[in-house]
Amino acid sequence: DIQMTQSPSSLSASVGDRVTITCRASQSISNYLDWYQQKPGKAPKLLIYAASSLQSGVPSRFSGSGSGTDFTLTISSLQPEDFATYYCQQGSNLPLTFGQGTKVEIK
Amino acid sequence: QVQLQQSGPGLVKPSQTLSLTCAISGDSVSTYSASWNWIRQSPSRGLEWLGRTYYRSQWYNDYAVSVKSRITINPDTSKNQFSLQLNSVIPEDTAVYYCVRAVGAGEGYFDYWGQGTLVTVSS
Numbered sequence: 001d002i003q004m005t006q007s008p009s010s011l012s013a014s015v016g017d018r019v020t021i022t023c024r025a026s027q028s029i030s031n032y033l034d035w036y037q038q039k040p041g042k043a044p045k046l047l048i049y050a051a052s053s054l055q056s057g058v059p060s061r062f063s064g065s066g067s068g069t070d071f072t073l074t075i076s077s078l079q080p081e082d083f084a085t086y087y088c089q090q091g092s093n094l095p096l097t098f099g100q101g102t103k104v105e106i107k
Numbered sequence: 108q109v110q111l112q113q114s115g116p117g118l119v120k121p122s123q124t125l126s127l128t129c130a131i132s133g134d135s136v137s138t139y140s141a142s143w144n145w146i147r148q149s150p151s152r153g154l155e156w157l158g159r160t161y162y163r164s165q166w167y168n169d170y171a172v173s174v175k176s177r178i179t180i181n182p183d184t185s186k187n188q189f190s191l192q193l194n195s196v197i198p199e200d201t202a203v204y205y206c207v208r209a210v211g212a213g214e215g216y217f218d219y220w221g222q223g224t225l226v227t228v229s230s
Contacts, residue, residue, distance in 0.1 A: 032213040043205055043220035044154070050212065087154060091213040095171045096144075098154040 002026050002090050006099035012107040019075040021102045023088035028068045032092035035064055035073045038101075039084045047086075048073065078104070109133035111206050111221035118227050119200075125193040125228075129206030129221055136182045136189055137162045142209045144217065145180060145191045149202035159209065160189055196228045 003026040013019050023033065031051040036044035046055045048064035051071060061076040075082055083106055088099040115127035129143070136143060142161035148154050158170035160180045170178050179192045193200060203223045209215030 030213075034216040036217070043223050044217070045220075046216060046218050049216040049218075055218070089154075089216070091209075091211070091216050094169055094214055096156040096209075096214055098156075100153055 004099040006102050010103040012105050014107045017078045021073045023071045025069045029090045029092035031067045033071045034089045036087045037084045109219040113221040113224050127191045130188040143189045144207045146205045147202040198228045201228045
């Protein structure tokens with residue numbers, strides 16, 4: 001199975017901050033990397049697919065980059081509604097696997 | 108707009124069968140451009156993909172090794188839905204279960220999710 005490792009596991013940030021979350025795959029996954037946002041009691045929501053493509057309706061302050069094994073999710077200016085947990089997921093090989101999550105908290 | 112509506116019991120006794128159904132609106136379970144998945148989430152295991160069904164001139168299934176001996180995912184074309192059965196459940200199967208559509212290149216990304224069902228395995 002492909003292991004997905006996110007860092008950091010949690011972070012504290014202020015509204016307006018630039019936030020970067022990293023995801024590393026245990027083997028190359030090309031650009032088959034997706035990012036999700038989850039708020040308490042809700043299902044995950046797709047933000048970015050194919051490493052850098054913004055899902056329809058997602059604000060442009062979210063962006064993704066990377067290929068191979070190393071990927072990044074960036075929030076350019078953190079908004080109050082962005083405090084949540086973020087997950088990466090690889091769509092290269094079965095079984096589909098997720099990172100352990102990064103919780104973004106208010107500073 | 109695709110919507111996935113889950114139904115099924117929230118409490119299952121150990122050794123019994125967990126059964127959930129996911130009704131699809133806005134798409135077809137028989138579409139060639141998506142797969143229909145079950146994912147669960149628990150504090151101990153995180154987000155865990157369990158398996159999928161999809162149609163490409165015939166029906167296919169893929170399952171996670173961790174549950175392969177106990178799981179069945181079936182499409183129901185007459186009702187445009189798909190189901191999850193997990194046999195011989197144990198307390199560690201306690202989780203929030205989601206039905207999810209996957210689309211796109213590779214094995215796909217998850218663009219539409221059901222509302223989630225908390226299933227507790229307890230006597």
